[in-house]
Amino acid sequence: MLPEAESVAPAMTAVLTAVLTEGPLSRVALARRLGLSQAAVTKAVRPLIEQGYLRELAATERSGPGAGRPASPLAIRAGREFFVGVKITADELIGVLCDLGAQVRKSIHRPLLGNDVDYVLTELGHLVDDLIDDRTRTRRLGLAVSGDVDRATGLVRYSPFLHWHDVPLRERAEKATGLTVTVENDVKALTIAEHWFGEGVGAESFALVTVGTGIGCGLVVNGRLVSGSHGVAGEIGHIGVDVNGPVCHCGGRGCVEAIAGTDAIVRRSGLNFDDAVAAARAGDVRAGAVFAAAGEAIGCGIAAVANLVGPAHIVVSGEGLAAYDLFETHIRTGFERQAFGAAAQCPLSVRPLPFEEWARGAATVSIQAFVAS
Amino acid sequence: MLPEAESVAPAMTAVLTAVLTEGPLSRVALARRLGLSQAAVTKAVRPLIEQGYLRELAATERSGPGAGRPASPLAIRAGREFFVGVKITADELIGVLCDLGAQVRKSIHRPLLGNDVDYVLTELGHLVDDLIDDRTRTRRLGLAVSGDVDRATGLVRYSPFLHWHDVPLRERAEKATGLTVTVENDVKALTIAEHWFGEGVGAESFALVTVGTGIGCGLVVNGRLVSGSHGVAGEIGHIGVDVNGPVCHCGGRGCVEAIAGTDAIVRRSGLNFDDAVAAARAGDVRAGAVFAAAGEAIGCGIAAVANLVGPAHIVVSGEGLAAYDLFETHIRTGFERQAFGAAAQCPLSVRPLPFEEWARGAATVSIQAFVAS
DNA sequence: CTCAATAATTTCCTTCGTCAAGTATTGATT
DNA sequence: AATCAATACTTGACGAAGGAAATTATTGAG
Numbered sequence: 001m002l003p004e005a006e007s008v009a010p011a012m013t014a015v016l017t018a019v020l021t022e023g024p025l026s027r028v029a030l031a032r033r034l035g036l037s038q039a040a041v042t043k044a045v046r047p048l049i050e051q052g053y054l055r056e057l058a059a060t061e062r063s064g065p066g067a068g069r070p071a072s073p074l075a076i077r078a079g080r081e082f083f084v085g086v087k088i089t090a091d092e093l094i095g096v097l098c099d100l101g102a103q104v105r106k107s108i109h110r111p112l113l114g115n116d117v118d119y120v121l122t123e124l125g126h127l128v129d130d131l132i133d134d135r136t137r138t139r140r141l142g143l144a145v146s147g148d149v150d151r152a153t154g155l156v157r158y159s160p161f162l163h164w165h166d167v168p169l170r171e172r173a174e175k176a177t178g179l180t181v182t183v184e185n186d187v188k189a190l191t192i193a194e195h196w197f198g199e200g201v202g203a204e205s206f207a208l209v210t211v212g213t214g215i216g217c218g219l220v221v222n223g224r225l226v227s228g229s230h231g232v233a234g235e236i237g238h239i240g241v242d243v244n245g246p247v248c249h250c251g252g253r254g255c256v257e258a259i260a261g262t263d264a265i266v267r268r269s270g271l272n273f274d275d276a277v278a279a280a281r282a283g284d285v286r287a288g289a290v291f292a293a294a295g296e297a298i299g300c301g302i303a304a305v306a307n308l309v310g311p312a313h314i315v316v317s318g319e320g321l322a323a324y325d326l327f328e329t330h331i332r333t334g335f336e337r338q339a340f341g342a343a344a345q346c347p348l349s350v351r352p353l354p355f356e357e358w359a360r361g362a363a364t365v366s367i368q369a370f371v372a373s
Numbered sequence: 374m375l376p377e378a379e380s381v382a383p384a385m386t387a388v389l390t391a392v393l394t395e396g397p398l399s400r401v402a403l404a405r406r407l408g409l410s411q412a413a414v415t416k417a418v419r420p421l422i423e424q425g426y427l428r429e430l431a432a433t434e435r436s437g438p439g440a441g442r443p444a445s446p447l448a449i450r451a452g453r454e455f456f457v458g459v460k461i462t463a464d465e466l467i468g469v470l471c472d473l474g475a476q477v478r479k480s481i482h483r484p485l486l487g488n489d490v491d492y493v494l495t496e497l498g499h500l501v502d503d504l505i506d507d508r509t510r511t512r513r514l515g516l517a518v519s520g521d522v523d524r525a526t527g528l529v530r531y532s533p534f535l536h537w538h539d540v541p542l543r544e545r546a547e548k549a550t551g552l553t554v555t556v557e558n559d560v561k562a563l564t565i566a567e568h569w570f571g572e573g574v575g576a577e578s579f580a581l582v583t584v585g586t587g588i589g590c591g592l593v594v595n596g597r598l599v600s601g602s603h604g605v606a607g608e609i610g611h612i613g614v615d616v617n618g619p620v621c622h623c624g625g626r627g628c629v630e631a632i633a634g635t636d637a638i639v640r641r642s643g644l645n646f647d648d649a650v651a652a653a654r655a656g657d658v659r660a661g662a663v664f665a666a667a668g669e670a671i672g673c674g675i676a677a678v679a680n681l682v683g684p685a686h687i688v689v690s691g692e693g694l695a696a697y698d699l700f701e702t703h704i705r706t707g708f709e710r711q712a713f714g715a716a717a718q719c720p721l722s723v724r725p726l727p728f729e730e731w732a733r734g735a736a737t738v739s740i741q742a743f744v745a746s
Numbered sequence: 747c748t749c750a751a752t753a754a755t756t757t758c759c760t761t762c763g764t765c766a767a768g769t770a771t772t773g774a775t776t
Numbered sequence: 777a778a779t780c781a782a783t784a785c786t787t788g789a790c791g792a793a794g795g796a797a798a799t800t801a802t803t804g805a806g
Contacts, residue, residue: 028753040794042755067804068752205602219681224595228683229578230715235680238713240673242616252711300613304677307608310601338625340611342603401784413763415786440773441783
């Protein structure tokens with residue numbers, strides 16, 4: 001938080017996090033929510049105001065029935081600090097500039113003509129230069145990459161789409177941009193963004209499912225992101241939902257992805273994806289059945305998540321959800337059939353997220369790293 | 374820990390937990406492992422020795438290459454404190470007396486002729502009296518019940534086999550026995566036992582699967598037990614693995630339990646369970662196929678766990694595993710087929726646990742509560 | 747104008763853990 | 777044997793963080 005201090009009082013982190021994710025709160029409210037004394041909150045807040053991260057809102061309406069000194073809610077000064085987030089895909093860089101409140105201030109796409117690491121880093125440097133207005137207030141960059149990423153070391157162990165193996169991306173990107181860099185898997189980054197600034201706010205456990213070429217899932221359990229001991233977690237796409245189903249490229253059978261991934265829909269409908277969507281919307285029975293089976297498979301996979309970890313909320317999103325009208329009811333059908341008991345009560349939001357959202361996820365990870373510092 | 378203190382220094386809890394679960398450790402080793410200074414460990418250890426929970430082992434072999442003062446490893450005095458654990462089933466109480474190291478010292482079964490709460494509590498009182506030798510050193514009782522249990526309040530919300538609804542079991546049992554009581558779901562209790570004293574020791578994440586009438590699962594993620602926001606978690610038995618499979622009593626289709634539960638095996642083989650086991654062992658093709666399909670369904674469900682949360686270790690156990698020779702290879706087949714990438718590396722222990730283990734699980738929960746107090 | 751009610755701050759204090767220096771206990775070297 | 781290096785443990789001074797309770801601030805109601 002403070003540029004000087006290495007690790008800051010936990011109360012400060014807690015206060016800033018609460019205000020960031022839950023909006024303006026008075027000191028008393030913070031004390032209650034965080035299980036701290038009012039005194040501790042007062043002390044934690046002072047330096048945050050002095051350094052410009054928080055400000056006091058004017059007293060607003062009364063709280064209780066009687067009288068009493070009005071509370072002064074504390075709000076973040078979102079413009080105090082800016083963060084760059086970049087999602088690296090095989091054919092473009094998608095970059096955003098966010099403020100401390102994770103609002104997107106600027107957004108740029110930059111095509112990639114190759115995936116050579118040096119080239120990508122050069123392009124990343126240009127993108128960052130184009131995004132940043134005020135270098136003194138922008139000190140962090142978050143990168144989101146699909147594949148196996150070790151956030152702690154900033155190492156990209158393996159990224160299939162980029163054909164990267166063991167790339168020390170954090171180190172390289174810090175040299176290339178001069179910013180403090182965090183690297184995270186793209187789905188996990190998006191999950192963190194939804195957990196801090198989206199529908200997952202305040203939830204002890206939360207799941208985000210992305211539907212597209214692959215079908216992925218990010219999980220938050222007991223307030224923390226699930227990482228998986230062997231580098232695998234959230235692979236909802238390879239849960240088997242049909243023992244007699246099609247063989248998947250992973251060697252499994254009846255994987256959700258082998259039924260509902262973009263490629264699967266192309267294969268099963270005999271059309272390209274856009275034509276399949278058009279046909280299904282036009283009432284074509286065969287195409288409709290393909291989407292129905294796909295939606296149900298996804299719903300079934302989501303039910304597995306609900307049955308196993310019981311998240312407080314599940315958000316379904318992703319590129320493929322351009323065809324979201326074709327999926328939604330079937331996803332719900334599959335989910336409701338297969339969710340056990342009270343797990344069926346888990347609220348399910350099915351909605352597409354704008355494409356910049358992935359880059360915003362990357363920025364969010366860097367906001368988190370900043371707040372925790 | 375101290376009978377007087379309400380909440381004790383976190384370092385003391387950390388030290389005691391480490392020695393309890395990982396065996397004798399010197400102060401330096403503890404300091405390194407817990408991220409504390411040696412001084413802090415020294416201070417935390419002193420009262421634990423004074424109160425008889427820890428003792429210093431004689432210095433043993435040299436550590437490093439050169440010389441140096443030999444370390445004195447600290448070990449727990451398991452006999453310092455005893456814990457009663459009772460698993461309540463529909464037709465009997467299974468009780469054990471454990472020491473602080475979770476070793477079973479005594480084990481008693483007591484048949485139940487009904488499930489009326491008052492009657493069960495009376496019988497529980499007798500069982501506890503029979504188990505306890507030394508009341509001054511036995512102050513805690515752990516209860517394990519199947520169904521929906523709220524550990525925090527000690528309330529049994531719903532237990533299908535016992536036909537209990539909203540029974541304030543902790544309160545009632547404390548009155549009946551005079552002991553401090555913890556109540557937990559049986560599968561979760563067993564999971565905690567394996568995590569602290571079994572194969573899950575030291576794992577950040579861990580899963581235990583029980584096979585029997587129902588098929589259940591306990592999960593530890595990021596070092597904490599998963600509870601589920603809506604009271605549901607670990608319901609591996611109702612993951613759908615075959616969209617065209619049999620309809621389950623839960624309303625789902627192709628649930629693991631509808632293929633591999635004891636009832637399902639009876640239904641699908643046309644024999645009672647023991648005969649089905651005998652037939653399969655004798656080489657009967659139909660019975661063999663039923664067990665094969667069951668094992669594969671379980672393996673597929675376990676793969677879903679591995680793909681989603683990526684535990685460091687999975688233990689498969691339970692009553693049904695009396696027929697464990699018939700299941701094991703098929704469980705592994707299903708698991709290996711459906712586990713994605715590195716998730717397939719997750720070690721899978723398939724082995725039956727003695728029946729007292731469930732009661733020991735209950736005792737373990739009370740040990741945990743004691744150490745954290 | 748005073749009082750009750752609530753919010754925020756201040757002061758003092760406890761707790762917990764670190765730091766750095768010292769003590770203890772060993773094997774190896776002179 | 778005396779000394780030294782290496783490692784384990786202990787001690788006491790200190791500091792950071794947060795709590796308790798009294799104090800101050802700010803409002804509405806009578």
